[in-house]
Amino acid sequence: MIQGDEQRDFKRLAVEAQVVLVSEAAELRGQCLDLSGSGLALVADEPLAAGTQVEVRMDGGMGRLPPFEAKGRVVRCDAQGNRYQLAVAFES
Numbered sequence: 001m002i003q004g005d006e007q008r009d010f011k012r013l014a015v016e017a018q019v020v021l022v023s024e025a026a027e028l029r030g031q032c033l034d035l036s037g038s039g040l041a042l043v044a045d046e047p048l049a050a051g052t053q054v055e056v057r058m059d060g061g062m063g064r065l066p067p068f069e070a071k072g073r074v075v076r077c078d079a080q081g082n083r084y085q086l087a088v089a090f091e092s
Helices: none
Strands: 018-022 027-035 039-044 053-058 068-080 083-090
Touching (some): 018 039, 027 053, 039 068, 053 083
Antiparallel strands (some): 018 027, 018 053, 027 039, 039 083, 068 083
């Protein structure tokens, strides 16, 4: 029986980069925690409601990688002390 992360279609990669989520109502800046082919996790100082459509923008990291942009949807936003952990699923 496959359990946990082994069930995922894409492996998660730990990524330390600034990320910006742009929605119709706001622009939210945060720190990327991990990235996969299907989404990303980040921490931010402000919440963003689950279901919010966003454009994801991430710097390439000191010029070593090209900038990253994708459309997505916030699927989770959990309070962690005075910060928020968000999960964003990419949409094609």
